[in-house]
Amino acid sequence: MNMGSALGFLTRRTAANDQSTPALVLEGAAKHYGTTPAIDSLYLTAAPGELITMIGPSGCGKSTALRLIAGLERPDAGSVRIAGEVVAGRTRFQPPERRRVGLVFQDHALFPHLTVAQNVAFGLHRSPRSGRRARVSEVLELVRLPHLAGRYPHELSGGEAQRVALARALAPQPAVVLLDEPFSSLDESLRAQVRADTVAVLRETGTTGILVTHDQTEALSVGDRVIVMRNGRMEQVDTPERVFEQPATRFVASFMGDADFLPAHVHNAVLTCEIGAVSTLPGWAGADVDVDVVLRPHEVALAADPASAARVVAVEYHGPFVLHTVRLASGRTVRSWQPHTVRHPVGTAVAVTVAPDTEPTLLAGDTAITSPPATGSRVKRKGTSATVPQ
Numbered sequence: 260m261n262m263g264s265a266l267g268f269l270t271r272r273t274a275a276n277d278q279s280t281p282a283l284v285l286e287g288a289a290k291h292y293g294t295t296p297a298i299d300s301l302y303l304t305a306a307p308g309e310l311i312t313m314i315g316p317s318g319c320g321k322s323t324a325l326r327l328i329a330g331l332e333r334p335d336a337g338s339v340r341i342a343g344e345v346v347a348g349r350t351r352f353q354p355p356e357r358r359r360v361g362l363v364f365q366d367h368a369l370f371p372h373l374t375v376a377q378n379v380a381f382g383l384h385r386s387p388r389s390g391r392r393a394r395v396s397e398v399l400e401l402v403r404l405p406h407l408a409g410r411y412p413h414e415l416s417g418g419e420a421q422r423v424a425l426a427r428a429l430a431p432q433p434a435v436v437l438l439d440e441p442f443s444s445l446d447e448s449l450r451a452q453v454r455a456d457t458v459a460v461l462r463e464t465g466t467t468g469i470l471v472t473h474d475q476t477e478a479l480s481v482g483d484r485v486i487v488m489r490n491g492r493m494e495q496v497d498t499p500e501r502v503f504e505q506p507a508t509r510f511v512a513s514f515m516g517d518a519d520f521l522p523a524h525v526h527n528a529v530l531t532c533e534i535g536a537v538s539t540l541p542g543w544a545g546a547d548v549d550v551d552v553v554l555r556p557h558e559v560a561l562a563a564d565p566a567s568a569a570r571v572v573a574v575e576y577h578g579p580f581v582l583h584t585v586r587l588a589s590g591r592t593v594r595s596w597q598p599h600t601v602r603h604p605v606g607t608a609v610a611v612t613v614a615p616d617t618e619p620t621l622l623a624g625d626t627a628i629t630s631p632p633a634t635g636s637r638v639k640r641k642g643t644s645a646t647v648p649q
């Protein structure tokens with residue numbers, strides 16, 4: 260049964276879901292440990308009901324960001340506002356239990372000595388006693404576990420425990436639910452189902468969620484927006500499509516999916532690189548400039564060609580597709596996805612081209628550009644630099 264479709268009668272939109280008030284606002288929130296900035300001036304506005312995924316390398320500050328929002332850490336600077344209320348700022352600090360925030364962790368963090376129902380009721384100690392039992396039943400219904408109300412955590416499967424953790428987080432009707440790698444302890448087949456169920460419940464209840472993940476596919480497929488973090492900063496906050504198709508920086512391009520970078524040149528509005536013409540760039544007619552072009556494996560086409568200097572150097576079978584790595588004449592490599600029936604053996608000479616209609620990202624230095632750099636500015640390429648002609 261699709262859990263989302265069964266939930267209509269349980270939907271309860273809260274004051275926090277007032278569409279005019281952002282569920283969460285970070286304004287310059289920062290946190291240092293000693294001299295290390297774990298979080299460096301974060302700005303974010305999350306709309307009611309929005310689901311935002313957060314991804315970045317280990318140590319980039321994802322958990323610290325969640326801890327600041329939850330009230331488990333005090334910001335050194337900036338403020339945190341939840342459903343219109345300042346909960347951390349220059350003169351104010353609300354402890355976690357006074358914030359309208361729910362938490363779901365990777366390890367579920369259920370109390371082992373309490374039953375499922377008691378775990379869910381735990382967050383309701385501020386609610387009138389009379390309504391608690393009904394609310395516990397309601398959220399257990401929401402996660403499809405009313406029949407397990409009397410069980411203890413050790414009697415639950417991983418997926419069930421995660422749904423109880425979600426029910427507990429949602430019981431007090433928080434304005435924001437923070438989910439810190441909630442599915443990473445589940446095995447792969449279960450993960451997809453629990454993830455779909457969790458997203459359905461968040462959507463159905465109109466709850467705003469910030470979900471930290473290490474999984475790129477999860478970040479792109481679950482989020483209305485994706486935050487890509489790096490070194491305590493938000494490198495890009497954007498829709499999944501733009502994060503993948505129009506990465507703002509070299510780092511985002513390489514972190515979110517496979518990407519290869521080739522030196523390229525724009526002249527007469529045509530972008531060319533070692534493998535030939537890539538695309539035309541209307542609006543770049545006057546530009547004569549060096550850039551780097553970002554190529555993703557699905558954008559690179561291959562054809563056996565004995566006359567080509569490019570050689571296949573690795574072939575990886577991934578099931579639905581086969582990843583070919585090709586060394587070009589320059590020694591640089593690019594990767595190409597081929598359908599699962601296509602296998603160019605290692606050593607095959609191949610012609611490499613860019614798939615038609617590709618609109619690749621261009622980089623000047625580490626930053627993506629969508630228009631020609633200003634005349635006379637310096638365009639830095641990794642390891643080189645060039646001056647845009649006057």
Ligand SMILES: Nc1ncnc2c1ncn2[C@@H]1O[C@H](COP(=O)(O)OP(=O)(O)OP(=O)(O)O)[C@@H](O)[C@H]1O
Nearest residue numbers: 292295296297315316317318319320321322323324
């Ligand atoms: N209590 C602490 N004391 C000192 N340094 C800390 C503390 N907590 C985190 N840090 C440091 O702050 C930085 C950010 O850590 P954080 O746990 O937020 O990263 P993360 O992105 O969640 O990492 P991961 O993906 O590995 O969980 C790291 O350099 C970490 O070593």
